[in-house]
Each structure stands twice: as structure tokens, then as C-alpha cells.
Amino acid sequence: MKRLPNWLFALGALFAMGGLLLLPAGAGGEESALAGGAIMFSTGILIIALGLYLKARLLQAEVGQAPKTQRKKDKCEACEAELASIRCSLHDIKLCTSCLPHHDISSCTYVPLTRKAAAASAR
Ligand SMILES: [Zn+2]
Numbered sequence: 144m145k146r147l148p149n150w151l152f153a154l155g156a157l158f159a160m161g162g163l164l165l166l167p168a169g170a171g172g173e174e175s176a177l178a179g180g181a182i183m184f185s186t187g188i189l190i191i192a193l194g195l196y197l198k199a200r201l202l203q204a205e206v207g208q209a210p211k212t213q214r215k216k217d218k219c220e221a222c223e224a225e226l227a228s229i230r231c232s233l234h235d236i237k238l239c240t241s242c243l244p245h246h247d248i249s250s251c252t253y254v255p256l257t258r259k260a261a262a263a264s265a266r
């Protein structure tokens with residue numbers, strides 16, 4: 144499906160060019176060639192516009208899907224049941240608030256897991 148717009152652009156360009164080629168013949172006196180050329184040209188432009196529309200829709204769909212794939216739950220690596228709220232940078236382990244007292248080693252340094260909030264405010 145992703146290649147469809149490019150295919151449409153090629154078809155639209157072909158129609159538009161064919162229409163342009165017919166126009167000089169129409170200017171030479173043949174009214175049917177002039178009308179045919181104009182119709183072919185406008186059809187080509189229409190197909191290109193449709194391709195642009197489809198491409199925009201595809202891009203929109205891709206942009207809409209991006210945050211879903213990026214979303215990652217930070218689970219507590221000690222109990223693996225609750226969401227982690229803090230990370231021990233010394234042991235590189237994510238902990239929830241109920242597991243934090245069990246991991247209370249004085250040399251540990253804790254970093255709050257606020258990456259989501261930081262990323263949101265950065266935009
Ligand atoms: Zn836990």
C-alpha cells in the first residue's frame with residue numbers, strides 16, 4: 144500500500160503529459176482533440192492530487208502510530224508487578240515505591256523516573 148501513491152503520481156503525470164501533447168493538435172483546428180487533451184490533462188492533475196492525498200493520509204497514519212510503539216512501561220525489576228517510580232543508578236535497576244525500602248543501600252543514588260514528563264515538556 145505504501146508504494147501506491149508513487150504509482151499514482153506516475154499515472155497522473157502520464158495523463159497530464161498526454162493531454163499536453165494533444166493540446167497543440169487541438170489548437171491546429173481539431174476541437175475534439177482540444178477537448179480530449181483538456182480532459183486528459185485535468186484527469187492527470189486529479190490523479191496526482193489523489194496521490195498527494197493518499198500520501199498525506201499514509202504519513203498521518205505513520206505519525207499516529209509512532210507514539211504507541213515508543214511507549215514502554217517501566218516495571219519494577221525487583222517484584223515485576225508494580226510500575227517503577229525510581230531507578231538506582233548504581234545497580235541500574237528500576238524500583239517501585241514498595242521495593243525501595245528493601246533496596247536501601249546507603250551508597251546507592253536514586254533517579255526519579257520522570258523521563259516521560261521531561262520528554263513531554265521538551266516539546
Ligand atoms: Zn517492586
Ligand SMILES: [Zn+2]
Nearest residue numbers: 231233234251
Ligand atoms: Zn542500588
